[in-house]
Amino acid sequence: MNINRYSGQIALREISISGQKKLSQSMVTIVGIGGNGSVSAELFARMGIGKLRIVDDDVVRENNLHRQFLYGESSVGKQKVVEAAGALKLINREMQVEVVNKHLDAENVSGIIEGSSLVYDGTDNFAARFALNRACVKLGIPFVMTSSLQYWGEVIPVVPGKTACLDCLNIPKMEEGSCSQIGIFPPAVSMTASIGVSTSVSILMGSEITGFIKIADSLKNTVETIETQRNPDCRTCGNKLR
Amino acid sequence: MKLSVRYFAMFTEVTGTSNEILEFEGTNIMQLKKVINDLHPELSRKGMMVAVNERYSDDSTILAEGDTVAIFPPVSGG
Ligand SMILES: [Zn+2]
Numbered sequence: 337m338n339i340n341r342y343s344g345q346i347a348l349r350e351i352s353i354s355g356q357k358k359l360s361q362s363m364v365t366i367v368g369i370g371g372n373g374s375v376s377a378e379l380f381a382r383m384g385i386g387k388l389r390i391v392d393d394d395v396v397r398e399n400n401l402h403r404q405f406l407y408g409e410s411s412v413g414k415q416k417v418v419e420a421a422g423a424l425k426l427i428n429r430e431m432q433v434e435v436v437n438k439h440l441d442a443e444n445v446s447g448i449i450e451g452s453s454l455v456y457d458g459t460d461n462f463a464a465r466f467a468l469n470r471a472c473v474k475l476g477i478p479f480v481m482t483s484s485l486q487y488w489g490e491v492i493p494v495v496p497g498k499t500a501c502l503d504c505l506n507i508p509k510m511e512e513g514s515c516s517q518i519g520i521f522p523p524a525v526s527m528t529a530s531i532g533v534s535t536s537v538s539i540l541m542g543s544e545i546t547g548f549i550k551i552a553d554s555l556k557n558t559v560e561t562i563e564t565q566r567n568p569d570c571r572t573c574g575n576k577l578r
Numbered sequence: 579m580k581l582s583v584r585y586f587a588m589f590t591e592v593t594g595t596s597n598e599i600l601e602f603e604g605t606n607i608m609q610l611k612k613v614i615n616d617l618h619p620e621l622s623r624k625g626m627m628v629a630v631n632e633r634y635s636d637d638s639t640i641l642a643e644g645d646t647v648a649i650f651p652p653v654s655g656g
Binding site for chain 2 (some may be wrong): 370371457458464490505512520551565
């Protein structure tokens with residue numbers, strides 16, 4: 337580990353040498369390397385995560401470039417995971433990058449996240465988030481959900497057995513809009529990704545975290561915090577199942 | 579009872595406000611959701627999540643005079 341490279345964050349009480357070592361020994365799987373996924377991947381790479389596994393089967397489109405880091409004009413039409421891995425290696429060549437060119441589903445999710453220190457949600461739909469949540473609870477892997485649309489974003493960390501999982505919250509069904517149809521303000525993405533990465537780093541450091549939903553508003557520049565609690569009867573993480 | 583109702587994320591645009599004071603005659607969140615849905619019918623399509631005094635709450639949570647109730651949607655997108 338190159339101490340000088342990370343001296344700016346090692347100087348921070350929350351990280352220090354021991355925390356930096358933990359980061360360098362961590363493996364984060366990012367599922368979906370679009371808006372939140374690509375911005376977060378860049379932060380993880382710069383902070384010195386040991387290994388990133390990036391999962392996506394999509395190609396880069398021109399209308400991704402306004403908000404998605406790691407891609408340039410020459411990336412358009414190419415596989416996201418390949419382009420992202422190339423850019424991440426330029427940022428930090430000591431970091432290992434594993435590319436998974438697959439669409440995540442309920443069947444392959446466990447294999448995709450296996451061995452992760454933490455799973456990071458960069459997907460764009462709740463079906464994938466619920467599948468990740470269930471698999472992470474089952475395997476006991478911390479999971480950080482991030483989502484953003486228009487000017488707003490949400491972050492929900494799930495530490496299995498300690499904080500509420502997504503199913504504890506009974507998240508209601510709703511019409512899901514897509515970023516390209518109803519719009520996405522790039523600062524909403526980087527604001528959400530910052531909260532997601534900061535939360536992930538706390539979990540990787542071993543800090544005790546209490547359950548929450550953070551709601552970022554990039555127009556007002558505010559972040560609201562809602563406290564959550566586990567539901568002991570949850571169908572996914574309830575006490576009877578554990 | 580008087581409640582202070584706050585709206586977060588896209589609900590600020592849908593309702594045109596960030597907060598309003600409501601005179602509420604019921605007792606729990608399920609009843610409050612009906613009142614709010616009558617005032618702002620577009621909210622339920624987007625899915626309503628509720629927190630009382632900054633704590634995530636379910637439909638059976640009992641409300642009290644002066645509570646601050648936050649109403650917000652699950653944000654999709656990535
Ligand atoms: Zn649960």
